Amino acid sequence: MKLRWLAAAGQLFTILLVRLCFGIELPIQALVAVLALEVVTNLMLGGWSTRQARSAEPEPVVSRRLEAALGSVLLVDIALLAILLFLTGGPTNPFAVFYIVNIVLAAVVVPPLWAAAVVFLALATFTALFFVHVPLPELERLGYFSASGGSDPHWFGDRLSLYLKGLLVAFGMAAATVAVFVTRLNIERNALEESLEEIRLRKARSDRLEALGTLAAGAAHELASPLSTIAVIAKDLEIALARALPDDEAAEDARLIRQEVSRCRQIIDQMAADAGQSAADNLVVGTVDELLDAVLQDLRRRDHVVIDVAHDSRERALRLPRRALSLALRQIVKNALDASHERGPVNLSVRESEEELLVVVTDRGEGMTPETLERATDPFFTTKEPGQGMGLGLFLSQSVIDRLDGRITFESSPGRGTTVTVGLPLAQVATMPTTSQGPSEGSK
Numbered sequence: 001m002k003l004r005w006l007a008a009a010g011q012l013f014t015i016l017l018v019r020l021c022f023g024i025e026l027p028i029q030a031l032v033a034v035l036a037l038e039v040v041t042n043l044m045l046g047g048w049s050t051r052q053a054r055s056a057e058p059e060p061v062v063s064r065r066l067e068a069a070l071g072s073v074l075l076v077d078i079a080l081l082a083i084l085l086f087l088t089g090g091p092t093n094p095f096a097v098f099y100i101v102n103i104v105l106a107a108v109v110v111p112p113l114w115a116a117a118v119v120f121l122a123l124a125t126f127t128a129l130f131f132v133h134v135p136l137p138e139l140e141r142l143g144y145f146s147a148s149g150g151s152d153p154h155w156f157g158d159r160l161s162l163y164l165k166g167l168l169v170a171f172g173m174a175a176a177t178v179a180v181f182v183t184r185l186n187i188e189r190n191a192l193e194e195s196l197e198e199i200r201l202r203k204a205r206s207d208r209l210e211a212l213g214t215l216a217a218g219a220a221h222e223l224a225s226p227l228s229t230i231a232v233i234a235k236d237l238e239i240a241l242a243r244a245l246p247d248d249e250a251a252e253d254a255r256l257i258r259q260e261v262s263r264c265r266q267i268i269d270q271m272a273a274d275a276g277q278s279a280a281d282n283l284v285v286g287t288v289d290e291l292l293d294a295v296l297q298d299l300r301r302r303d304h305v306v307i308d309v310a311h312d313s314r315e316r317a318l319r320l321p322r323r324a325l326s327l328a329l330r331q332i333v334k335n336a337l338d339a340s341h342e343r344g345p346v347n348l349s350v351r352e353s354e355e356e357l358l359v360v361v362t363d364r365g366e367g368m369t370p371e372t373l374e375r376a377t378d379p380f381f382t383t384k385e386p387g388q389g390m391g392l393g394l395f396l397s398q399s400v401i402d403r404l405d406g407r408i409t410f411e412s413s414p415g416r417g418t419t420v421t422v423g424l425p426l427a428q429v430a431t432m433p434t435t436s437q438g439p440s441e442g443s444k
Contacts, residue, residue: 071114090133294326339365
């Protein structure tokens with residue numbers, strides 16, 4: 001549509017230039033009527049494309065309609081160009097080279113059958129113009145040089161005929177139009193390739209996450225039996241030590257072993273239950289406060305987390321996979337607590353932008369170098385001491401957020417701490433605002 005607006009403006013400019021500057025008599029009314037028809041068809045195309053963009057019909061149906069619309073418009077453009085040439089000298093008009101532009105467009109943007117139809121119509125109309133057209137006396141003299149200019153070629157004087165001058169200008173305009181279009185097409189192609197690359201990266205991340213889920217399920221199954229054995233033996237050992245050495249700390253140690261084994265059993269049971277679930281499973285409607293309670297549940301050093309929730313966000317009702325998202329956010333908060341140590345609290349704030357619910361976690365740790373930032377969400381990458389982490393926390397967090405069509409960004413520099421921002425699209429996670437919470441403070 002942009003190219004057609006450009007074409008209509010260029011055609012009008014050329015008509016005025018030829019009439020006013022060269023003094024050539026043209027059928028102005030007929031030419032303006034053709035341009036008006038071109039403008040009307042472009043307006044119709046714009047309205048149609050807007051309606052199709054809002055259509056809820058299957059993609060293949062919309063795609064076939066788009067191909068038919070583009071092919072039809074290109075055929076109309078060939079016909080309009082033929083009429084313009086018919087009124088202005090036919091094949092002697094140097095702007096006949098613009099047939100090439102339409103043929104190139106057809107070859108690029110429509111399927112082969114439509115492109116073949118455009119080429120056939122272009123050849124048919126151009127051939128017909130040799131036999132039927134309104135002649136322009138100024139273009140009928142097709143000598144290479146004007147009668148007054150002699151035979152010495154000179155590119156900038158009056159020695160060139162009007163035909164060659166027009167051909168030079170027309171060729172330049174046609175070449176520029178094709179170059180602009182092809183350049184724009186390359187830009188769009190590059191953008192598409194980047195989008196496809198992002199999709200491939202997300203799929204690869206999803207595949208790794210599914211593999212980890214399968215590994216977790218297998219680990220849970222294999223560890224269940226030895227953990228049960230350890231729990232039974234630890235209980236027997238605790239009873240035996242309590243009888244033999246009532247005041248000895250060994251019995252308390254055996255009790256602690258049994259408690260930790262029980263905790264391990266709960267963890268692997270949850271791993272088995274969660275394996276294979278996606279972020280779209282178990283959607284729950286709740287408030288931001290309920291989500292934050294799930295994030296901070298059983299979190300060590302919870303009192304070091306300072307929460308700030310905007311009033312409009314606090315009243316927002318959300319429909320999302322609360323368990324998966326709360327675990328993802330908890331990992332971010334946990335990392336912030338680990339980074340801060342005793343340097344200060346971790347700030348957890350929730351607010352809204354026009355399109356997103358923003359969860360921002362800020363710590364006062366040592367920060368990260370640019371090299372570390374680039375790998376922050378890579379699986380099995382960690383800056384913690386051996387045995388303190390596997391490097392899967394942020395990878396799993398980003399996987400969950402990606403499946404919600406959200407985003408996660410990091411801002412950090414050495415010595416200045418780290419800020420992690422999670423953006424969740426309100427169009428996907430928000431429901432109607434709830435009023436069940438009643439009035440509340442802006443922060444807690």
